[in-house]
Amino acid sequence: MKMSKQFPLNALRVFEAAARLGSFTKAGDELGMTQTAVSYQIKLLEDNVGEPLFLRRPRQIQLTRTGEMLEPKVGEAFDLLRDAMASVRNDAEATLLIHSTPTFASQWLARHLGSFQLKHPSVAVRMTTSETIIDFNREAVDLAIRSGTGEWPGLTSHPLMSVDFTPMLSPQLAESIGGIHTPRDLLKLRIIDPGDPWWAHWFAAAGVHDADLASRPASRLGAQSFEARAAIAGQGVAILTPEFYPDDIALGRLYQPFDLRGNDGHQYWVVYQTARRHSPKIKGFRDWLLGEFSPSEGTTINADRGHLATHLSRPREAT
Amino acid sequence: MKMSKQFPLNALRVFEAAARLGSFTKAGDELGMTQTAVSYQIKLLEDNVGEPLFLRRPRQIQLTRTGEMLEPKVGEAFDLLRDAMASVRNDAEATLLIHSTPTFASQWLARHLGSFQLKHPSVAVRMTTSETIIDFNREAVDLAIRSGTGEWPGLTSHPLMSVDFTPMLSPQLAESIGGIHTPRDLLKLRIIDPGDPWWAHWFAAAGVHDADLASRPASRLGAQSFEARAAIAGQGVAILTPEFYPDDIALGRLYQPFDLRGNDGHQYWVVYQTARRHSPKIKGFRDWLLGEFSPSEGTTINADRGHLATHLSRPREAT
DNA sequence: TTCATGGATAAGCTCTCTTCATGCATGCAG
DNA sequence: CTGCATGCATGAAGAGAGCTTATCCATGAA
The missing domain is CATH 1.10.10.10 (Winged helix-like DNA-binding domain superfamily/Winged helix DNA-binding domain)
Structure with a gap:
């Protein structure tokens, strides 16, 4: 029975x-x-x-x-x-659970989230961060920001910005060696986290092939923002994503000696479960976020359930 | 929506x-x-x-x-x-709602219900009576006892006893005219409720065709039990169902001068909604009731939904 | 490694529930 | 008092929700 x-x-x-x-x-x-x-x-x-x-x-x-x-x-x-x-x-x-990489959280979200709150006063945002890519099935997260290729099955992703990188340092440090004129000049300074593949990538792009980065003392700080702090403090030159430090640049605390930017093909994406694409709070945050990144155009393409995300929408600045 | x-x-x-x-x-x-x-x-x-x-x-x-x-x-x-x-x-x-004709209720149920309570101590019985036939759709009743032909659509009926009738009076009254020897002797006495068709029916069956009942003073008392009271009190001769007065007969308060019984084809039935035939309390009461009327055999036949009851099961005593 | 556990997914079928059409009884208005 | 409106019941038929079977995948345990 x-x-x-x-x-x-x-x-x-x-x-x-x-x-x-x-x-x-x-x-x-x-x-x-x-x-x-x-x-x-x-x-x-x-x-x-x-x-x-x-x-x-x-x-x-x-x-x-x-x-x-x-x-x-x-x-x-x-x-x-x-x-x-x-x-x-x-x-x-009422509450929106966002997961982000620590860097994006501290360097971008922290400074922009206020405008979302203004627009959606009834939504409380709770944010968690980790370097690892979370599994929506196992973690209680509505929406995540991660870098990668944008292809995650079951998830819809929208590109936010490309992850460019270029050396940055404090103007004082640059002046201490009479200014940075060629990429090779950078090698006169302490390199913060020389093991980061971004360095190799950038130097190669800059035509410097004999940079002996491996022999330099390692000092991985983990998150990019820590490296930025170190660079601002004049402790060396870091390879950073300039978009994350507009204030520090404007205030003269960080200096980008070359226009040349590296890019390893990854970008930042905002992702969420395709099945939940109609949830108002998710839609609300996504739209706000995309609006912040391209005020004029709101290009958006969905991934079909279970396969192959799509992208498009140019990152704000291409190399 | x-x-x-x-x-x-x-x-x-x-x-x-x-x-x-x-x-x-x-x-x-x-x-x-x-x-x-x-x-x-x-x-x-x-x-x-x-x-x-x-x-x-x-x-x-x-x-x-x-x-x-x-x-x-x-x-x-x-x-x-x-x-x-x-x-x-x-x-x-827990509670069983029974409806009955007033006569059956007072003359039979009242004296037998105790044995049902003993058998089903958890069931509380509530009883209502009326001369009219109730509609199960409109009245809150689980089970009813009524007289009729046993054919009620949507209901299942089981015959209990035939509604026989025969003249009865107090022995004292009978003796007051030197005993009752022939049916015609009854006409010397006051007839209680002479308009009752049962009288005409019975006299005809007894071969008395010239009984002028219509001219006698009417005195319908309504329920048969009232007429029985009147007969016991010596106020006249009543036409009654002998099964209802075993005690009065045993105690010499009522006397049935002739074996001849009339029967107009009606019987008492216990009826309930066929759809509810499996309800334990209904089944319990029905079975008890039928058992009381035929201790040896428990014959029971259902009416099919919506049509024509069936019967059978001999009434305890046929004429 | 392999097995056992626990959940997800796909496809198809069953049976519940719904609707449509109709009937019946009653109360109300003219 | 007749005719109309209201409200529920019944019967037949159709749709679709929800269930099952079959299969797969990931993980933790032996």
């Missing part, structure tokens, strides 16, 4: 409406079904209970004693369910 | 079980469905809420914050529903 059908749930919902409204027809209207269906469901419930719940009088129905016993509890139960669903739905819109 | 599907009820039930048991598979077992179906229902609910409710970890699932919000309320609501259904089901078995 099926435990499941311990009691006919739908029939109870119909009963609740019928008892409340005192009419099968009205109940049908409220529930968006015909009077016939209501009649059927009530009978179903009566069969299940083994006892009539309504007396069918000519132009009205009336609860039996049994029906009167049932009605308040059932009503209360459905109130609870309605309430539970409503609160969850509201809450579902 | 369908109001009805405000929220997916079945999905909520499944969610409740899954959240409680911490496993889709176990929930499926409890609900008597496959893991696949559980997965489907949960996804349905998540779509509806717009937010995941479980994190799918390798060998376990875990509620998200949203799921945790939902679980207690939903659990409570289903407890309420379960409780409501249980109490109604119990109550459904």
Whole structure:
């Protein structure tokens, strides 16, 4: 015997409406079904209970004693369910869980998030960061920002910006060796995190092939922002993404000696589960984010479920 | 938009079980469905809420914050529903509503009901009476006893006893005219309710065709039991159903001068809605009642829904 | 490694539930 | 008092939700 059908749930919902409204027809209207269906469901419930719940009088129905016993509890139960669903739905819109790389979080989101809050005052944002790429199935995250190729099955991704990199240092440090005139000049200075493949990539692009980076003392700081702090403090030259430091550049704390930027083909993406693409808060954040990156145009392309994201939309500045 | 599907009820039930048991598979077992179906229902609910409710970890699932919000309320609501259904089901078995003709109620049921109570101590009997035949759709009645032909659409009827009738009077009254020797002797006495068709029927059967009943003063008392009281009090001769007065006969308060009994083809029946034939309390009462009327055999035949009752089972005493 | 566990996905079928059409009883208006 | 409107029941037929079977995948344990 099926435990499941311990009691006919739908029939109870119909009963609740019928008892409340005192009419099968009205109940049908409220529930968006015909009077016939209501009649059927009530009978179903009566069969299940083994006892009539309504007396069918000519132009009205009336609860039996049994029906009167049932009605308040059932009503209360459905109130609870309605309430539970409503609160969850509201809450579902109320807090947005964002995951980001630490760098993007501290260098970009931290400074821009305020404008999103202004636009969506009812949404509370909670942010988590990690270098690893999270699995939406295992972590409670609505939306993530990550770098990569943009191809993640089951997820939709929109490109935000390309991850360019170029050496940066404090103007004071540059002046200490009489200015940086050629890429090779950089080698006179301490290289922050010389093991970073970005350095090799950039020097190659700059035509410097004999830079002996491997022999230099390693000093991986982990997140790019730490390296930036170190560079600002004059501790050396770092290879950074300029977009992340507009303020430091404007204030003269960081200096980009060459226009040449490296790019390893990765970009930043905002990603979310394709199945949830219609969630208002997700849509809201995505649209805001894309708007921030291309004020004029709002190009957006979806990945089809389960395969191959698409991209396009030029990064704000190409090399 | 369908109001009805405000929220997916079945999905909520499944969610409740899954959240409680911490496993889709176990929930499926409890609900008597496959893991696949559980997965489907949960996804349905998540779509509806717009937010995941479980994190799918390798060998376990875990509620998200949203799921945790939902679980207690939903659990409570289903407890309420379960409780409501249980109490109604119990109550459904706990009280039995019987309707009867006043005569049968006072003359037969009143004296025998005790044995039913003994047999079914958990069932409370509430009895209503009226001369009219009640409509099961309009009155809250589980089971009725009525006289008639036994043919009522939608109802099942079992014959209890034939409604025989024969003149009865107090022995004292009989003696006051030197005893009752022939049917015609009765005409020397006051006839209680001479307009009752039973009298004409009986006199005709007795071969007395010139009894001028119409001219006698009418005195309809309504229920047969009142007429019996009057007869016992010596106020005249009444036409009664002897089975109803075994005690009065045994105690010498009523006297049946002739074996001849009239019968107009009606009998007493116990009837109930065929659809409810499996209700334990109804079955219990019916079986008890039929047992009382034929201790040896328990013949019982159902009427098919909507048509033509059947009968059989000989009344305890035929004419 | 291999096995066992637990969940997701795909496709197809079943049976519940719904609608449509109709009937019946009653109350109300003219 | 007749005719109309209201409200529920019944029966037949169709749609589609929801279930099952079959299969796959990932992980933790032996």
